Amino acid sequence: MKLNTASQVISFSRKLEEDGASFYESLARQYTRDSEVLLGFARENRKNIMRVERAYYGAITDALEGTFAFDINPDEYAIKTDAPQNVAYTDGISVANEMERKTAGFYNQAAEQAKSLLVDVLRVFLTMSRLRDDRQQKLADLLNTRNLTK
């Protein structure tokens, strides 16, 4: 089922963030050496839920096109919620990277379609997308550090 209403898009964003947080918590349990960073991502995800919802609830109006603005296929952005068990560290980080790439893609598409309305929501979607770009860099740094210290 496609996401057409603002409410659906916000609900899906909440699910992505919650699933992402659970994923990082699971990953942190497996890779305790980097747990501080990974749990930091989980905490940030939960904060993101609040940031997105604050923007939505603060800007929602029936007078703009919130009900008819969106046409997003959520299947394109579905993420695995369980961290892969008993796999190499590189593979675990690789799954995280893919998740962040998909999440950034969702927020980019949502921002594009929110252009004519709800400016605060557009802004927070872009912020969420940029945050994912930063995370992908941080995940790459984790891998590099691990390789250097081997």
Next chain:
Amino acid sequence: MSILDEPIKEVLELKNYINGKWVKSASGQTLDVKNPATQQTIAKVPMSTKDEVNAAITAAKEAFPEWRRTPPLVRARAFFRLKELLEEHFEELSRVQTTEHGKIIDESRGETRRGIEMVEVATGIPSLMMGYNLEDIASGIDEYVIYQPLGVFGHIAPFNFPFMVPLWFSPFALATGNTFVCKPSPRDPISQVKLAELFEEADIPAGVYNLVNGGADAALALLDSPDIKGVTFVGTSAIGRDVVYKKCGETGKRAIVQGAAKNFMVVMQDANVTATIPALLTSFYGCTGQRCLSGANLVIIGDDAFYKKFLDTFAEAVSKIKVGYGLDDSVQMGPMQSVDGKERVLGYIQKGIAEKARLILDGRKPKISGDYPDTCFLGPSIFDNVTPDMTISREEIFGPVAGVMRIKDLDTAIKVINGSRYGNGNAIFTSSGKAAREFQYRVESGNIGINIGITAPMAFFPFGGMKDSFFGVLHGQGKDAVRFFTEGKVVIQRWY
């Protein structure tokens, strides 16, 4: 499909809020409030007596002297508390509106937000109600204007925005130092009852804000009372003009009377079609067409190819609108608020067919998402070949029906619009500044949209209206509301 949790778990027995107490009506008469989507009874609303309304007015009158002496800053702080409480209860209030009215959850949240914005603006009352002065109008003589509250105001609320519309008035009335009696629509009074609970929790003193449930008798009691200084009303033009405005005139009350509408959405050939279509969907079908700012007539100006292409694109988009229960957040259009409302729309569709308009999308037997009774549901409808003389192009349908007109040029379109008895919220979609300015300049309408389908003014601007869409002088919201709820007193002073 997932349905958000329903906020009302059992049938509520609604009470009146008078003089800081929740009072059961003695009338013995109640109406059932039904969830339009599920047809479940969610509340029983009392039809209060005239005596009960008068008790609320008396309480408000007695509370007035102390409340008006409360410093504006202290009154403003009460509204800061109310604002916080409204934010805390935001989702509950929104879901209540969907449950009692039928509108979808995005629309209800939008309504809650707009209501809160009124409260936010009212917190600025120490600045908003300042007067002005001039020294030395003559030697040693100064003159100044002070704005003072008047006393008790009454409000008669409509069903279509059960939460927001009373908030167009009550925060401004109270913040300026008046007291207030609100009569919600008996069709969907629950969100106003919830609001009264928050007024109580915000420590607004007893008697300052009162709520009396009821129907026409309760409304007439407000209108007849010599102790009410002014009445605000939103509803039909016939009742607004012939009953409310007339009675206010007879009894010397101030009045803000907002009536019906028949809004034209004019699409020029140079419009940005991609952006215009969703704006039109919102305008014609948002809130299931039950708003006084809804689009009603879609005027397309352009050559044959543009006309056909635009109409096809619009019709295709409209045909995809998902109809269902508003607590399912994938739904884009909820049911009509009542069976009567649905019957009225069906009657107009029949009239349109009889008058030879072409029904290119028939919403009379809608596909409903989910297993719900079709009692109040309608799908979106579109009539093509509508002409200005047809009933469906002149009278307010108040439902999800678009009447498409083809008009040769902007000049003719403006003449047709100005020929309407209503003037509420008309809009043009164009990339031409010249066309937009011409539209803004000449169209007789209280609110004008330029590439905006719903011309809803923000809380700090007045909500306009002209011709049979509005009766009165000052409007609700913003500075107009502050002036409406205050009397300017001129003082000229000289000291020896």
